[in-house]
Amino acid sequence: MATDVVMPQMGESIAEGTIVRWIKKVGDAIDRDEPLFEISTDKVDAEIPSPASGVIAEIRAKEGETVPVNSVVAVISAAGEKPKPAAEPTAPAKVQEPSPQPAAAAKLAASATPQPTSTEDALRERSSPLVRKIAKEHNVDISQIRGTGLGGRVTKDDILAYVGSASAPTTGGGASSASAPTTAAGASPRQVPPSQAPVPPKPTFGAGDVTEKMSAMRKKIAEHMVLSRRTSAHVHSVFEVNFARLAQIRDQRKSEFERAGAKLTYMSFITKAVVDALREVPIVNASVDGDNVIYHKEINVGVAVALEWGLIVPVIKHADEKNLVGLSRAIIDLAGRARSKQLKPDEVGGGTFTITNPGVFGALFGTPIINQPQVAILGVGNVEKRPVVIDDAIAIRPMTYLTLGYDHRVIDGAVADHFMSHIKKQLENWDPNAL
Secondary structure (H helix, E strand, C coil), X not given: CCEEEECCCCCCCCCEEEEEEECCCCCCEECCCCEEEEXXXXXXXXXXXXXXXXXXXXXXCCCCCEXXXXXXXEEEECCCXXXXXXXXXXXXXXXXXXXXXXXXXXXXXXXXXXXXCCHHHHHHHCECHXXXXXXXXXXXXXXXXXXXXXXXXXXXHHHHHHHHHHHCCCCCCCCCHHHCCCXXXXXXXXXXXXXXXXXXXXXXXXXXXXXXXXXXXXXXXHHHHHHHHHHCCEEEEEEEEECHHHHHHHHHHHXXXXXXXXXXXXXXXXXXXXXXXXXXXXXXXXXXECCEEEECCCCCEEECEEECCEEECCEECXXXXXXXXXXXXXXXXXXXXXXXXXXXXXXXXXXXXXXXXXXXXXXXXXXXXXXXXXXXXXXXCCCEEEEEEEXXXXXXXXXXXXXXXXXXXXXXXXXXXXXXXXXXXXXXXXXXXXX
């Protein structure tokens, strides 16, 4: 008996997924739970296992194609079973009746299609939860957007283009709302259709240039980063931290941690210091929802992991309930499974604060973009020995720069610096008995 393979729903708010790669081809044998294809969603990249054993009889979605959840993307036939050809449509009984005119046919089709019972239902039919969330954050009426998706569905590209057109600079010199251009009906610039959004200049091409499509993950990263810059008022503060104390403790205790199945890295210390600082300054562990600030009770820290094909941020849930050993184990486990595409959807969602580590590649520091809907992100620079002044003498110490990117809509500079001072003090004066 044939088995349909459907696009799984990888998380509550996920409405669609992109086929990144088919691991098996038509005619290949496959075992139950053997990896069949890779997908990319708004939350995670993952390998999808086969729901049954047999032979791949049909593949209905191409690589790079984005399809709604629960859509049939492949068919698996039992071993030795021949796939059945698709049934031909049955001819109508009364062939002598003339075909209805186009207008009448459209009216008939409309009457035969179940209609949404409310405006909210209509919007849900033509947009995903993510699109509705973006629209809510920017006070956009989805019904004003012309969707380019299947059946007029409003896609992420549509809503982002619409938001971009609203945030584009206007001409006329004045900055006040009175001088902003309006339509004949008095509509605000937010109602400018996507087709009128500024178009970036085209690049020039030279001999030997190669053009490739962005991967599904790269496109989603781009969309998320552009949205974040349009949403938050980004400000960055940089603190220099002396890691001499941590280096000494790490050398003394790393073998002990390895015996416990953990790895004592600088990131372990930094994550613990961040968790303690989030308790001390709870506004940094918050999110913005319109005009409301949500203070999260849970402390869920995302740690960015660089992959060969992009970047992903698995989340350490309830990080405040873990000691240094527990945090070390969690970081190693999540990073390893991120690189092998074994993360679950709930392991990349629900973060309340993010740490990114460009220093692992040698960067002194960076100015990271906030991971929406969070209000802050910490960037970790390279730890390197530098000459510093200690007690009026020049000494060589392992030093690093920590950069806090924060949303100035809700976090002021004094609050951000208080948060960073707490981290700096803990890292430079670490109590070895508090491991």
